[in-house]
Amino acid sequence: MRNEIKRWLNATPTFDCNTKAIKEKVKSLTQGQPEVANKAESLFYFVRDEIKFLPYLPPDVPDSYQASRILKARGGMCIQKAALLVALARAAGIPARIHFVDIRNHRAPDSITKFLGTNLFPYHGFDELYIDHKWVKVAPTFELKVCRENHLFPVEFDGRHDALLPSQDLDGNPHIEYLRDHGYYEDVPLDEIYEAWATAYSMGSRT
Template identity: 30%
Template sequence: MRAELLEFLRETPLLDYSAKPIEKLIENRGWKMLDEFQRIREIYDFVRNEILFGYNVRDDLPASRVLSDGYGQCNTKGTLFMALLRADGIPCRLHGFTIDKKLQKGAMTGIVYEKAPREILHSWVEVCFGGKWTELEAFILDEKYLGSLQKKFPDAGAFCGYGAAVKDLQNPAVEWAGEGTYIQSEGIVRDLGIYSSPDEFYRAHGQDLSGAAAFFYRHVGRRLMNANVKRIRRRG
């Protein structure tokens, strides 16, 4: 391992991979016994499909809390993904962005959508594989939820909404095969740069919600959004 990559294996308060539930998960899955490609694929598939798409109480949750919740979105699933990768010896980093809230229309509806900020904090994870950094984003939407969108919009090509922003909804680049995967990248508005950990990212940037807006999201908005996501998933 090159010395300059050690920073991208570090445990942090959010990447709390020494937490017992995370250690137990890794041991039970046997990921450390796999080669590097298979390790990334198994962890990627776990975060994508066994941690369902949904909205947590806030972005800056530790990985162990996301695992306990059993669901997440780009930022929270990304934190869990990074913790599992680092615990299994795969260097990774975070690339931050903002996305247009139009990407969430359909998952967000009514007053929840109207109250959402125009730009929403977003991130993807970059893994060091084969000597280069590879962008992984498509772990956000679980396979069943994405399949429901594809059935709902069978003739869609370029698509933006319901948590997806892709050039071709029927053939998105979502499977790990050694190259980048994307599911929201077509909705990016601003590039916020690369960070060695989510802790650093949230110290520099935080979703612009406070006071009444934060209370509404945590106690009303996200519950409505999660109920809507479950309805969409069931239709598949």
């Protein structure tokens, strides 16, 4: 593996893949799976379905973005779920990094859009996993239960192909509109994200 790829295996304060809790969870999820794609698939579905999407968490607590804390809390926003998957993947020996885009969620609940004053979500976070010599994009944002309750397509991942939030819901209505790509980052750029949220939202900050 080339050095420029190996660096995406390193632990960071946010992606604390070297902690006991993260390592033990990876072992329990991937034991007996020799293929990287199978490991990635198992990790993805754990984060998608076992870590609840919680849009109302306080967004300005830096420690709440640390992967081991998210694992313990069993919930988080899109960025937190993506951060946890990065750490789990790295602990499993899969190079991983976090990627940010601005999106418009046409199916965002009224309670959220009224609170924020918009259906625009700057710095939606998803993951890139290095599998079979290529970067694969995956979004473990919404658990299956949420998708079923809201008539949304669940994001399905086979361990090899991109799996991002879809543009339409099950009824053919607009769902996710991708507006601006910020690219991938070494770590979660909290100052940059807070500034974008402050600009976008009239009340509070969530994504």
